[in-house]
Amino acid sequence: MISSINPTIKAFAIFIPGILLSFTFDMFTPLVYFLFILIVTFTMSDIPFLKWLKIFSPFLLVALSFAWMTILYTNQTFSYGEVLFTLFGIEITRGSMITGISLALRSLCFVCLSILFALTTNSTKFMLSLMQQCKVPPKITYGILAGYRFLPMFREELQILRQAHRIRGFSRTKGLKGRWNQFRRYSIPLLANGIRKAERVAIAMESKGFTGDTDRTHYHEMDVSVRDWLFFTLIVGVFFITVAFSYSLGYLNIFGKQF
Amino acid sequence: MKKEQLNPLLHMDHFSFDYESLDKPLLNQLNFSLMDKETTLLIGSSGSGKSSLSLCLNGLYPEAVEGVSSGNIYYRGKNIQDYQKGELSQLIGIVFQDPESQFCMITVEDELAFTLENRKIAPSEMPERISEALSVVGMDGFQKRKIHELSGGQKQKIALAAVLLLEPELLILDEPTANLDPVSRIEFIQLIKHIQAKQKLAVFIIEHQLEDWLDVVDRLLVLGKQGKIIADGSVTSIFSDHHSLLKKEGVFLPRQYSNAEDSYPTYAESPPRIKQDVLITIKQMGFHRKKHTILQDINLEIHRGEFIAIVGENGAGKSTLLQLMARLLTPQKGTIIFHDKLMDQWEEKELRKRIGYVFQNPEHQFITDTVYDELTFGMKLNGWTTAESDTAATALLKQFHLEKHKYSNPFSLSGGQKRRLSVATMLDETPDILFFDEPTFGQDAKTTDELMYMIEALRKNGTAIVFVTHDMDIVDTVDRAIVLYQQHIHYNGEPESLWKQADLLEKTRLRLPYRIRVLHKEGVSLDLVH
Numbered sequence: 066m067i068s069s070i071n072p073t074i075k076a077f078a079i080f081i082p083g084i085l086l087s088f089t090f091d092m093f094t095p096l097v098y099f100l101f102i103l104i105v106t107f108t109m110s111d112i113p114f115l116k117w118l119k120i121f122s123p124f125l126l127v128a129l130s131f132a133w134m135t136i137l138y139t140n141q142t143f144s145y146g147e148v149l150f151t152l153f154g155i156e157i158t159r160g161s162m163i164t165g166i167s168l169a170l171r172s173l174c175f176v177c178l179s180i181l182f183a184l185t186t187n188s189t190k191f192m193l194s195l196m197q198q199c200k201v202p203p204k205i206t207y208g209i210l211a212g213y214r215f216l217p218m219f220r221e222e223l224q225i226l227r228q229a230h231r232i233r234g235f236s237r238t239k240g241l242k243g244r245w246n247q248f249r250r251y252s253i254p255l256l257a258n259g260i261r262k263a264e265r266v267a268i269a270m271e272s273k274g275f276t277g278d279t280d281r282t283h284y285h286e287m288d289v290s291v292r293d294w295l296f297f298t299l300i301v302g303v304f305f306i307t308v309a310f311s312y313s314l315g316y317l318n319i320f321g322k323q324f
Numbered sequence: 325m326k327k328e329q330l331n332p333l334l335h336m337d338h339f340s341f342d343y344e345s346l347d348k349p350l351l352n353q354l355n356f357s358l359m360d361k362e363t364t365l366l367i368g369s370s371g372s373g374k375s376s377l378s379l380c381l382n383g384l385y386p387e388a389v390e391g392v393s394s395g396n397i398y399y400r401g402k403n404i405q406d407y408q409k410g411e412l413s414q415l416i417g418i419v420f421q422d423p424e425s426q427f428c429m430i431t432v433e434d435e436l437a438f439t440l441e442n443r444k445i446a447p448s449e450m451p452e453r454i455s456e457a458l459s460v461v462g463m464d465g466f467q468k469r470k471i472h473e474l475s476g477g478q479k480q481k482i483a484l485a486a487v488l489l490l491e492p493e494l495l496i497l498d499e500p501t502a503n504l505d506p507v508s509r510i511e512f513i514q515l516i517k518h519i520q521a522k523q524k525l526a527v528f529i530i531e532h533q534l535e536d537w538l539d540v541v542d543r544l545l546v547l548g549k550q551g552k553i554i555a556d557g558s559v560t561s562i563f564s565d566h567h568s569l570l571k572k573e574g575v576f577l578p579r580q581y582s583n584a585e586d587s588y589p590t591y592a593e594s595p596p597r598i599k600q601d602v603l604i605t606i607k608q609m610g611f612h613r614k615k616h617t618i619l620q621d622i623n624l625e626i627h628r629g630e631f632i633a634i635v636g637e638n639g640a641g642k643s644t645l646l647q648l649m650a651r652l653l654t655p656q657k658g659t660i661i662f663h664d665k666l667m668d669q670w671e672e673k674e675l676r677k678r679i680g681y682v683f684q685n686p687e688h689q690f691i692t693d694t695v696y697d698e699l700t701f702g703m704k705l706n707g708w709t710t711a712e713s714d715t716a717a718t719a720l721l722k723q724f725h726l727e728k729h730k731y732s733n734p735f736s737l738s739g740g741q742k743r744r745l746s747v748a749t750m751l752d753e754t755p756d757i758l759f760f761d762e763p764t765f766g767q768d769a770k771t772t773d774e775l776m777y778m779i780e781a782l783r784k785n786g787t788a789i790v791f792v793t794h795d796m797d798i799v800d801t802v803d804r805a806i807v808l809y810q811q812h813i814h815y816n817g818e819p820e821s822l823w824k825q826a827d828l829l830e831k832t833r834l835r836l837p838y839r840i841r842v843l844h845k846e847g848v849s850l851d852l853v854h
Contacts (some may be wrong), residue, residue: 207438217472228647230691231676233689233749234706257735258687268384269426271410272382274413275410281444284450
């Protein structure tokens with residue numbers, strides 16, 4: 066299962082194809098890879114389909130609008146090929162069509178990879194792994210972990226502030242200027258309280274003997290096993306196989322250059 | 325207490341500290357020692373620098389806040405500045421006041437492991453040590469639980485367990501029970517007593533409400549307003565010899581050492597309740613957040629000029645009930661009627677004139693940049709002329725002793741002043757009802773007294789007062805106590821008859837007020853005589 070893969074290795078396994086994918090401008094490569102990630106998502110993790118769909122569907126809309134904009138306003142380099150049809154006086158060529166659809170597929174690939182990572186990774190373990198495998202200083206990783214605990218606190222605080230201001234009759238002020246003032250008035254006490262709490266947590270951490278020293282023992286020993294490398298090889302390997310396959314079929318297009 | 329030879333553990337030598345400059349330092353030329361295996365209690369009014377002192381002791385201050393200090397602190401005869409970074413914090417453990425902001429990990433187990441990792445303990449030893457520390461505080465089996473899902477009392481026990489894993493020689497407790505319900509508070513104090521007896525730690529406690537600590541404590545220190553130690557000695561000697569001095573400093577006196585006139589104002593002559601004059605009627609009300617039911621089948625009436633206390637353990641839904649009555653939340657079931665009109669049919673502007681609400685943290689209510697603007701804010705919204713609001717604001721400034729701070733920023737006031745201002749802002753029009761969410765939390769005796777007098781004055785004008793509180797001595801003075809337990813109102817009536825229901829008190833994690841506890845104690849000793 067993907068959730069037990071070492072988080073750092075997982076991050077790299079997802080990051081590398083993500084970056085490389087952004088250079089492929091044909092439709093075939095991202096499409097095949099997209100299908101592959103879907104298969105990985107639903108066979109190798111226990112993400113419930115509905116939950117996945119809930120997160121994924123808004124991005125589908127975003128991807129479609131990306132594609133639409135690109136099709137309409139394609140860069141000169143990519144608007145090759147014959148004119149397919151004309152829309153509001155804009156000529157849509159085969160090249161721009163391909164570039165647009167490719168962009169949509171690429172964004173969907175990113176989304177899918179990100180969801181796969183986010184839903185199978187425990188944030189604490191990710192930070193611990195970054196500290197142990199990538200030698201990220203404990204000051205940063207524990208800082209992020211402590212900050213992570215702050216998010217729900219912020220939401221609560223904002224709600225209380227809203228109520229308190231409502232009691233004072235604040236919702237009675239109207240208009241854009243009123244809104245702006247309201248935002249200003251929320252942000253100052255929120256920040257002030259945030260800083261105060263952060264200071265308290267920092268002091269509590271230090272008083273438990275935390276110095277930021279990298280020489281420390283680890284309760285959760287995050288190791289890298291053969292399984293992790295196998296996962297890495299699978300995700301990155303399939304990407305290169307896809308590229309090779311699309312090259313052999315003559316689809317591969319990198320930065321508008323056909324191979 | 326036993327008089328064996330005590331060795332000084334920590335010694336302060338002409339130590340001064342301030343956040344900015346040493347002209348008028350917060351802590352001024354302190355000279356005292358903490359002894360090995362001794363339990364010392366530090367008291368002082370709010371804002372006297374007690375918490376700052378505790379952080380100076382383990383060497384985190386002044387560095388952590390870029391403050392300034394002079395003089396020296398010695399730990400076992402060695403200047404604390406000569407200790408390695410992190411070395412001293414392992415010898416001196418601190419449990420802080422706020423249960424929300426002293427953890428950095430998500431689960432109990434990881435939080436405790438954090439301490440052990442800092443000490444470079446081998447991972448193989450950790451599970452055993454963690455479970456040991458948890459069983460000391462009575463929470464073994466909570467390893468995998470998420471910290472934010474625990475109650476306040478449980479969180480403080482986890483904080484204590486984490487600190488015990490340091491195996492400290494000195495344990496500092498910085499108002500560790502301030503946020504806890506009465507029973508959790510007693511449990512925590514018992515726990516400390518138990519640990520002290522077993523492990524022979526030196527314990528240094530900072531507290532406002534010292535009554536319950538007295539039988540744990542060997543020695544008492546009093547920090548005065550000028551940042552000096554004004555009394556140092558055994559509990560009995562300090563309370564009998566320095567009685568008037570302590571009172572002047574605004575320190576809570578334990579009841580057994582206080583005179584009759586020191587106690588809270590009682591409302592013997594409170595206006596008789598007029599049954600017909602119903603302000604709020606709640607019928608069959610229910611409220612839930614997502615799938616979590618918070619309140620159900622709530623039926624309640626509040627009358628003009630009544631003084632009501634809502635009590636119950638942490639998380640019983642006390643604040644939620646208050647927010648529902650003030651229309652800050654809307655119930656999913658049932659109705660609330662305010663002045664013969666459904667609550668949701670009131671126009672916001674009208675409603676806010678008639679209902680006041682004072683939040684636990686006064687800072688949340690401040691909107692403007694000066695105290696004066698803060699007071700006139702509501703008046704302006706209500707369309708008062710400048711002259712009218714000026715007269716009213718001046719009267720309020722006087723009534724609440726804030727004249728000197730007319731142009732100060734509300735955030736720069738002291739704790740007590742902030743509390744007074746937050747009440748004053750609610751009084752531009754005389755409200756029919758005023759809600760208070762734990763108004764005495766973290767306040768010293770003087771501020772609490774001031775608040776109680778203020779409330780007395782308000783009630784004379786016919787304003788109904790509703791308190792959410794953990795302070796049973798305040799509950800003892802109200803007209804009606806409402807006990808929330810497991811989403812329902814479990815008791816609704818005079819406090820006097822509540823004190824007689826021992827089962828109910830135990831079940832709902834409440835305790836008797838001091839007045840009754842003393843009676844019981846006397847009763848017990850009488851029985852023993854016979």
